[in-house]
Amino acid sequence: MLQIQCPYCGVRPESEFAYGGEAHIARPTDPSTLNDDQWAEFLYMRTNTKGVHAERWRHARGCNRFFNALRDTTSDRFLAFYRTGEPRPVLAGGKP
Amino acid sequence: MADTTPTRIPASLIDARRSPVVTRRDWLQPLAPRARFTLRGGADARRAAGAAFGLVLPEDACRSAATPTRAALWLGPDEQLLLGLETDTASIQEGLEQALRGIAHSLVDVSHRQTALEISGPHAEAILNGASPLDLSLSAFPVGMCTRTVFEKADVVLWRPRADTFHIEVWRSFTDYVSSLIAEIGREYYPGDGRAA
Numbered sequence: 689m690l691q692i693q694c695p696y697c698g699v700r701p702e703s704e705f706a707y708g709g710e711a712h713i714a715r716p717t718d719p720s721t722l723n724d725d726q727w728a729e730f731l732y733m734r735t736n737t738k739g740v741h742a743e744r745w746r747h748a749r750g751c752n753r754f755f756n757a758l759r760d761t762t763s764d765r766f767l768a769f770y771r772t773g774e775p776r777p778v779l780a781g782g783k784p
Numbered sequence: 785m786a787d788t789t790p791t792r793i794p795a796s797l798i799d800a801r802r803s804p805v806v807t808r809r810d811w812l813q814p815l816a817p818r819a820r821f822t823l824r825g826g827a828d829a830r831r832a833a834g835a836a837f838g839l840v841l842p843e844d845a846c847r848s849a850a851t852p853t854r855a856a857l858w859l860g861p862d863e864q865l866l867l868g869l870e871t872d873t874a875s876i877q878e879g880l881e882q883a884l885r886g887i888a889h890s891l892v893d894v895s896h897r898q899t900a901l902e903i904s905g906p907h908a909e910a911i912l913n914g915a916s917p918l919d920l921s922l923s924a925f926p927v928g929m930c931t932r933t934v935f936e937k938a939d940v941v942l943w944r945p946r947a948d949t950f951h952i953e954v955w956r957s958f959t960d961y962v963s964s965l966i967a968e969i970g971r972e973y974y975p976g977d978g979r980a981a
Contacts, residue, residue, distance in 0.1 A: 689917065696845045696861055701917040703934050749934045751845070751860035 694747045694771045695755045708744030710734050711756040711777065723749060742776050811907070811974065812966055814959075815900035815951070819873035821866040821880065822859075827887030830864065833891075836883035837866060837876065848930045848943060857930040857943055865941060865953070870895070895946060898941075899959045903966060904949040907973040912942070914969035922947060938962050 700751040714721055716730055735741075741761045746754045758768040758777065768777045823833055827843070834841040834856070843860040849856045853872075857865040868876050873895060880891055903911060909920040915936040920924060930943035938961055941953035954962045955972045 697931065698845070700933075703917070733798065749939050750932050752932075753860060 690758070690764070690766070692766065694750060694753070695769055696751045696753055697747060700747070700750060704747060704749040706746045706748040708746050708754060711744045735762060736741045740767060740779070744772075757775040787797050800871045809967065809970070809974065811903060811905040812963065812970060813902045813904075814963070815902050817870045817875055818895065818900065819866075819868040819870055820893070820895045820898055820953075821868075821876065822892045822894050823866055823880070823889065824862050824865045824891075825884070825887065826862060829884055829887045829889040831866075832883045832887055833866075833880055833889075836879040837868075845930045846929050848928050848945075850928075850945060855943075857941065858882075859930075859932050859941065897955060898953045899956050901954065901959070901963055901966070902949060903952065904946075906948065907970070908948060908950055910964060911973060914972075915965055916942070918942075920944075920950075935962055936965055 691699050692702055692705050693699045694705075711736075713730070716726075718780060722730070738761055741759050743757055743759060744754055745757050746752070754772050756770050756772060756774070756776070757766055758779065759766050767779055770777055785884065803874050818917070823829065824843075830841045830843070837854065837856065839851065839854060839856050841856045841864050845858060845861075847858050853869050855867040857867070859865050866876070866880075867874050873893070877891070877893060884891060912918075912920055912935075916929075916933060918933060925944060927944055930941060932939065932941050934940070935942075935952070935954075938954060938958040940958075940962065943951040943953070945951055
């Protein structure tokens with residue numbers, strides 16, 4: 689079982705969390721000005737990263753908060769956890 | 785032709801299913817009904833509600849504040865579970881509503897949504913760990929700590945009011961599931977306890 693560190697509650701088992709998809713995707717402020725392609729881009733297109741991926745998690749069966757995490761999708765290893773609204777942390781070694 | 789006679793379920797089995805799961809065990813007890821409120825709101829709502837409720841509502845994650853008759857459990861950065869005597873339900877609600885007037889908040893009476901179990905004794909940690917992977921040792925889960933978590937398949941609020949005692953808030957419809965599961969796990973530590981006491 690993965691151990692996930694909630695920025696509020698600390699390290700908890702994976703079974704308390706729900707995955708929330710890719711992080712840092714901002715909803716367009718005025719969707720009515722977008723054409724279908726731009727809306728589809730926001731709605732469906734994801735980076736499908738191989739490597740370090742910024743993603744949202746929710747402590748759904750704990751404090752109920754969304755937060756962000758960096759996870760290496762090749763090793764399934766978590767590299768960083770940070771609160772929603774905080775910038776994506778820069779990892780040691782210069783990798784974004 | 786197929787036999788269509790309905791299968792008879794032995795009366796003893798039906799009784800066992802209907803009876804409250806816990807009667808004889810002193811290490812696992814259902815607790816009496818109580819007043820329960822879910823409060824959501826920011827720091828100002830927390831302060832105002834605390835003054836009316838008679839407790840300083842905890843600001844730190846997974847911590848509680850308690851008197852012999854009342855308790856406030858931190859469930860999230862903007863969410864508190866308030867527990868009190870059942871007979872105080874109306875007065876608690878009135879006091880909180882008055883104190884929170886004009887402050888953005890949500891106050892919901894959830895008294896009947898949940899029931900409470902208490903598990904105590906020297907094996908309490910080990911029995912809970914039969915269905916929860918949390919580290920429940922005193923250093924990791926000290927007295928006064930509380931958290932919403934998952935117990936096998938049910939969402940529960942786990943609170944440690946005393947070193948050897950855990951208070952479990954569980955949604956009403958999951959109570960039988962959770963208490964049966966705890967009783968089942970407990971048979972390893974209390975072999976004398978039958979399933980239907």
